[in-house]
Amino acid sequence: MGTRIRIACGVAAIGLSLTACGGGAGAGNSSQQGGSQGKDTATVAFRTPNWILPISAPGFTQGENDIFSTALYRKLYSYKLDGSSPDNIDPRRSLAEAPAVSDGGRTLTITLKDNTWSDGKPITTKDIQFWWDLVTTNKDKWASYRPGGFPDNIDAFKVKDDKTFSFTTKKAYNAAWFIGNQLNRIVPLPQHAWDKGDAQQTFAELTAAAKDPKSYATNPLWKVGSGPWKLEKYVPNGEVVLAKADTYSGPDKPKLNKVVLRPFTGDDSEFNVLRAGQIDYGYIPPANLSQKTYLESKGYTVSPWYGWSITYLQLNFNNPETGVLFKQPYLRQALQMLIDQPTISKVIWGDMASPTCGPVPSKGDGCVYPFDPAKAQQLLEANGWKVVPDGQTTCQDAAKCGEGVKQGAPLAFTVTSQSGFTATSKMFAEIKSQMAKVGVQLTIKEVPDSVAVTPACKPSESKCSWDMSFFGSQGSWYYPAFASGERLFQTGAPVNLGSYSNPEADKLIEQAQFSADASALTAYNAFLAKDLPVLWMPNPVYQISAYKSGLQGVDPQDPMNLMYFQDWSWKS
Amino acid sequence: MNDQHNRVRGLWRQGLEVFVDNRLALAGVGIFVLLAAFSFLGPLFFHSDQVHTDLANVYLSPGTAGHPMGTDGVGYDQLGRLMLGGQTSIVVGLAAGLLATVVGTVWGAIAGFAGGWVDAIMMRVVDAMMSIPALFLFMLMAAIVTPTVPMLIVIIGAFAWLGPARLVRGEALTLRTREYVLAMRGMGGAGGRAVRRHIIPNAIGTVIVNATFQIADAILYVAYLSFLGLGVPPPAANWGGMLSDGLSDTFSGHWWLLYPPGIAIILIVLAFNFIGDGLRDVFEVRLRRR
Numbered sequence: 013m014g015t016r017i018r019i020a021c022g023v024a025a026i027g028l029s030l031t032a033c034g035g036g037a038g039a040g041n042s043s044q045q046g047g048s049q050g051k052d053t054a055t056v057a058f059r060t061p062n063w064i065l066p067i068s069a070p071g072f073t074q075g076e077n078d079i080f081s082t083a084l085y086r087k088l089y090s091y092k093l094d095g096s097s098p099d100n101i102d103p104r105r106s107l108a109e110a111p112a113v114s115d116g117g118r119t120l121t122i123t124l125k126d127n128t129w130s131d132g133k134p135i136t137t138k139d140i141q142f143w144w145d146l147v148t149t150n151k152d153k154w155a156s157y158r159p160g161g162f163p164d165n166i167d168a169f170k171v172k173d174d175k176t177f178s179f180t181t182k183k184a185y186n187a188a189w190f191i192g193n194q195l196n197r198i199v200p201l202p203q204h205a206w207d208k209g210d211a212q213q214t215f216a217e218l219t220a221a222a223k224d225p226k227s228y229a230t231n232p233l234w235k236v237g238s239g240p241w242k243l244e245k246y247v248p249n250g251e252v253v254l255a256k257a258d259t260y261s262g263p264d265k266p267k268l269n270k271v272v273l274r275p276f277t278g279d280d281s282e283f284n285v286l287r288a289g290q291i292d293y294g295y296i297p298p299a300n301l302s303q304k305t306y307l308e309s310k311g312y313t314v315s316p317w318y319g320w321s322i323t324y325l326q327l328n329f330n331n332p333e334t335g336v337l338f339k340q341p342y343l344r345q346a347l348q349m350l351i352d353q354p355t356i357s358k359v360i361w362g363d364m365a366s367p368t369c370g371p372v373p374s375k376g377d378g379c380v381y382p383f384d385p386a387k388a389q390q391l392l393e394a395n396g397w398k399v400v401p402d403g404q405t406t407c408q409d410a411a412k413c414g415e416g417v418k419q420g421a422p423l424a425f426t427v428t429s430q431s432g433f434t435a436t437s438k439m440f441a442e443i444k445s446q447m448a449k450v451g452v453q454l455t456i457k458e459v460p461d462s463v464a465v466t467p468a469c470k471p472s473e474s475k476c477s478w479d480m481s482f483f484g485s486q487g488s489w490y491y492p493a494f495a496s497g498e499r500l501f502q503t504g505a506p507v508n509l510g511s512y513s514n515p516e517a518d519k520l521i522e523q524a525q526f527s528a529d530a531s532a533l534t535a536y537n538a539f540l541a542k543d544l545p546v547l548w549m550p551n552p553v554y555q556i557s558a559y560k561s562g563l564q565g566v567d568p569q570d571p572m573n574l575m576y577f578q579d580w581s582w583k584s
Numbered sequence: 585m586n587d588q589h590n591r592v593r594g595l596w597r598q599g600l601e602v603f604v605d606n607r608l609a610l611a612g613v614g615i616f617v618l619l620a621a622f623s624f625l626g627p628l629f630f631h632s633d634q635v636h637t638d639l640a641n642v643y644l645s646p647g648t649a650g651h652p653m654g655t656d657g658v659g660y661d662q663l664g665r666l667m668l669g670g671q672t673s674i675v676v677g678l679a680a681g682l683l684a685t686v687v688g689t690v691w692g693a694i695a696g697f698a699g700g701w702v703d704a705i706m707m708r709v710v711d712a713m714m715s716i717p718a719l720f721l722f723m724l725m726a727a728i729v730t731p732t733v734p735m736l737i738v739i740i741g742a743f744a745w746l747g748p749a750r751l752v753r754g755e756a757l758t759l760r761t762r763e764y765v766l767a768m769r770g771m772g773g774a775g776g777r778a779v780r781r782h783i784i785p786n787a788i789g790t791v792i793v794n795a796t797f798q799i800a801d802a803i804l805y806v807a808y809l810s811f812l813g814l815g816v817p818p819p820a821a822n823w824g825g826m827l828s829d830g831l832s833d834t835f836s837g838h839w840w841l842l843y844p845p846g847i848a849i850i851l852i853v854l855a856f857n858f859i860g861d862g863l864r865d866v867f868e869v870r871l872r873r874r
Contacts, residue, residue, distance in 0.1 A: 302833065302835060302837075302838075303835045303836075306835070352639070355639050356639070359639045359642055360639070360658070402635065426730065431814060434657075434829060437818070437829075438657050438829075440818070441637055441658050441818035441819065442658055444818060444819065445636045446637075448635060448636070456818060457730045458814065460723075
């Protein structure tokens with residue numbers, strides 16, 4: 013669930029921001045004191061979640077569902093990416109101790125901490141077994157399931173006692189990868205309250221109940237939880253109220269009594285309410301970033317929410333015309349050197365983006381191919397291209413241009429980009445301008461859903477005519493804790509839309525996933541940063557958050573896009 | 585022969601007199617001429633780089649040296665951008681409006697003159713296309729093809745002809761029963777000749793007046809499409825796209841990005857509406873006699 017592609021849903025303005033698109037929310041009891049509602053409640057701009065069951069289902073994987081579900085049902089492991097703990101496990105929020113790895117990396121033994129359900133019953137391995145039975149019996153209905161992945165890659169699941177269980181994998185994995193990208197899916201479920209005996213029947217009943225949002229607040233099924241919050245009120249497509257769970261057994265007890273999740277019909281309506289000071293936590297639509305100072309003067313703290321993500325321009329290596337050009341490493345390098353990431357991040361994104369330098373998220377320092385138009389021109393000329401500034405650069409010497417490149421071939425590409433994002437339009441105006449200076453002609457085509465029209469394809473297919481695709485107006489790819497590339501850049505990977513293929517990259521990706529060598533991920537990152545499977549682009553923040561300055565505990569915002577309302581409190 | 589020539593000249597003069605009598609129509613012509621001159625002749629006198637962005641000089645205020653109307657969010661000179669945008673808006677508006685008028689006139693004249701099942705089929709096609717929201721169709725088309733100026737003309741023209749078709753069809757239904765048409769048919773004249781020589785020429789007043797509104801509508805359609813991000817890609821510009829970009833700066837104080845393109849759109853649409861009203865007077869026979 014953590015890993016997902018950020019796809020624009022067109023004029024609907026991409027659902028993965030935390031708000032918008034919901035139905036009209038009731039005004040609630042927002043006070044005139046900036047929505048603080050007596051200082052024991054926080055009002056949050058938040059799209060109405062529509063899936064409560066902590067087993068994700070296809071079509072219900074939106075970010076708000078993950079946040080909602082995590083507030084009610086704790087995951088086995090929570091993560092924090094500040095480097096303060098081994099394998100990024102957050103020891104405070106996790107329900108289990110860090111796994112003990114044995115058997116050459118194949119067996120991970122996990123011990124549960126002492127925690128209870130909201131009805132006082134202890135959380136035990138029965139609840140893990142119950143989750144395991146449900147997902148293995150119904151894996152085709154589980155959104156996180158990928159053939160060959162979890163749980164197919166498990167050779168044996170064993171319960172030792174009430175507190176200890178183990179997984180033995182079919183192959184030896186890099187423990188960090190397995191912990192970050194596989195164990196992140198486990199959520200203990202209240203077996204004593206939900207189990208009907210048959211895993212299929214139970215799953216069907218739970219799914220049916222989850223598809224009935226109007227009963228969320230009243231159905232006894234959802235009364236037993238493990239999270240710091242309980243559901244007090246749920247209005248389908250409307251307001252959701254979370255109340256502090258008094259029996260919560262975790263160490264991170266909620267400090268507020270209630271959190272009101274309020275949806276808005278769109279960015280503009282949310283922003284107007286934010287400007288009026290009627291919500292405690294909201295967001296600034298990127299187009300209104302210039303309002304930052306105004307909001308700060310009204311008592312809001314504006315805080316960029318950095319995601320564990322990268323942003324890139326996908327190249328179609330299988331395009332029958334231009335694919336052969338993208339296969340030339342020098343050409344990719346030249347194109348990359350024509351993208352002024354630092355300036356675009358600062359001027360166009362208003363410092364709410366940072367350069368992407370490789371496949372592993374970083375601070376954007378030290379990119380291998382920094383902006384250097386002169387060097388890009390030299391590189392093209394050295395490889396047989398006749399550079400015509402502000403004209404059309406063509407291949408003059410086919411022998412030098414590279415295998416398969418014909419004499420006279422032009423450097424002219426169409427970029428399929430996202431409509432509805434002003435900053436993205438401006439960014440491509442700038443990139444087009446820079447590329448034109450060395451005779452590389454870009455045609456920008458904006459569509460509501462650029463991913464849908466630029467699929468992975470074979471050269472013979474008619475749908476393979478796209479050259480470059482951009483879908484990163486809110487980040488192209490959000491990683492789980494371990495930022496490996498088996499889904500993005502491996503040959504034939506599901507989200508390798510451009511069909512990039514490099515045996516060395518495949519080897520390094522395998523090593524990052526399977527080797528115990530802690531430096532494997534670094535080696536993989538270094539190689540792909542240099543080999544350019546895509547063109548690295550400025551990585552926008554996940555969201556520009558704005559919250560009342562009296563609200564504490566909001567920062568740092570989780571780079572994996574979860575929200576921990578239990579940390580929030582009002583300054584006394 | 586000479587007498588007929590004099591009569592035609594007289595008709596033109598009468599028409600011109602009626603048009604000139606309409607002050608708003610004259611104002612419309614004046615506004616259009618000014619905007620066209622600004623857009624097409626302006627770049628000859630005021631040079632600006634509308635190809636390369638300049639991120640070091642974004643959002644410069646009006647009055648800055650070299651940028652009398654300031655710069656936009658990627659450093660384009662705003663005055664030069666207005667000229668460039670005007671070219672696209674006027675060219676697409678005129679061409680798409682005329683295309684829609686020609687197609688709609690021919691379609692409606694044939695349907696109305698032929699009558700019967702031909703009319704039924706042709707007009708059901710029109711009804712069916714009219715039942716689909718134009719904006720949805722524009723968005724669909726713009727998503728399928730790469731928006732360029734010729735493509736925008738074709739896309740807008742391809743769906744804007746429905747109105748003129750209905751209008752002319754109504755005219756043709758009455759014209760086909762006129763004596764001179766019946767006489768020509770009685771003498772063995774073909775249907776095509778009747779449409780070409782009698783139906784369309786006698787509906788020309790309606791057609792021309794409607795054409796001005798079609799042009800105004802086409803300019804607005806370009807603005808709509810650009811507003812949705814489906815206009816001509818950069819570095820090309822049009823007033824609708826500039827207005828859309830400017831709206832994102834509503835709260836930022838960059839008024840020079842918002843008001844000029846908005847005012848330009850209002851002015852040119854008004855101009856064509858005024859011209860249309862004037863032309864309606866010209867073709868109104870009763871007004872000529874006053």
